[in-house]
Amino acid sequence: YAVIVEDKRLAAIGSLAGTFNPMPRGANLSKGQGPALPTRDIVEGATAPKRTAKELTDVAKDLGMQNSMQVLPLDQNTVRVRFDEHIAFAPGKITLSDTAQALLDKLAESFKRPEVVEIQIEGHTDDLPTRGSGYASNWELSAARSMSVFHALEERGIANSRMITAGMGDKHPVAGRPDLSRRVDITLKFRPVTDSNVEKGQIRQLQRPAISSPKDSF
Incomplete structure (x- = not known):
């Protein structure tokens, strides 16, 4: 079944998520673009x-x-x-x-x-x-x-x-x-x-799992 999330409600959810799990300014939540974690x-x-x-x-x-x-x-x-x-x-x-x-x-x-x-x-x-x-x-x-x-x-x-x-x-x-x-x-x-x-690629890093929006999931 389809799930519809209104734009305003989605914005509110995103704001709340940012409060509890703040991301660095300019970070992209798309795949492979999150902050790196040490492996x-x-x-x-x-x-x-x-x-x-x-x-x-x-x-x-x-x-x-x-x-x-x-x-x-x-x-x-x-x-x-x-x-x-x-x-x-x-x-x-x-x-x-x-x-x-x-x-x-x-x-x-x-x-x-x-x-x-x-x-x-x-x-x-x-x-x-x-x-x-x-x-x-x-x-x-x-x-x-x-x-x-x-x-x-x-x-x-x-x-x-x-x-x-x-x-x-x-x-x-x-x-x-x-x-x-x-x-x-x-x-x-x-x-x-x-x-x-890390930047030179001498040591590998694991990217933080991407966070997708409900619009991408349904």
Whole structure:
């Protein structure tokens, strides 16, 4: 059966709906034109750093390395993995140990997340001379170690275009912990979840269901 709604009554209904469910000025209620709502992609993008940090912490526990590997959330879009020299390299050497290889097998799976847009690999040393290492300075030793990690991750399927390496020498020591001054830091940069990401189509959105008028329905 047909339902007839007078124009005046329809206008009143529309006014009342606007009171209880206000829409932004200029919003179109036709299909696909309503305000956007976040989808699971946006939620997952926002929580990816926390979830990744937990995964990495669990890896350290599973391998019994919680005292040798640290997971450090730096901000809402950055997580750092730090592991000591003694689990990665022999003193003065750049060849990754079997322990480090097994660790990177596990870490690489989390590093492959699509939300991770950059991986920074830094080699660090203490301020002791590099006697017997075959390298002229701590700068060169730390740079060579960062490249060893770079190649190991590349072998595990991480694109080299996503990685940056640096040798920091002894310029960033850990106060009171010379053992941690000799280390490797791997910093994961995650894609920020912002309005601009949404506008560029980097993160999908779900449109609010359209509201049609009774005239369109009958």
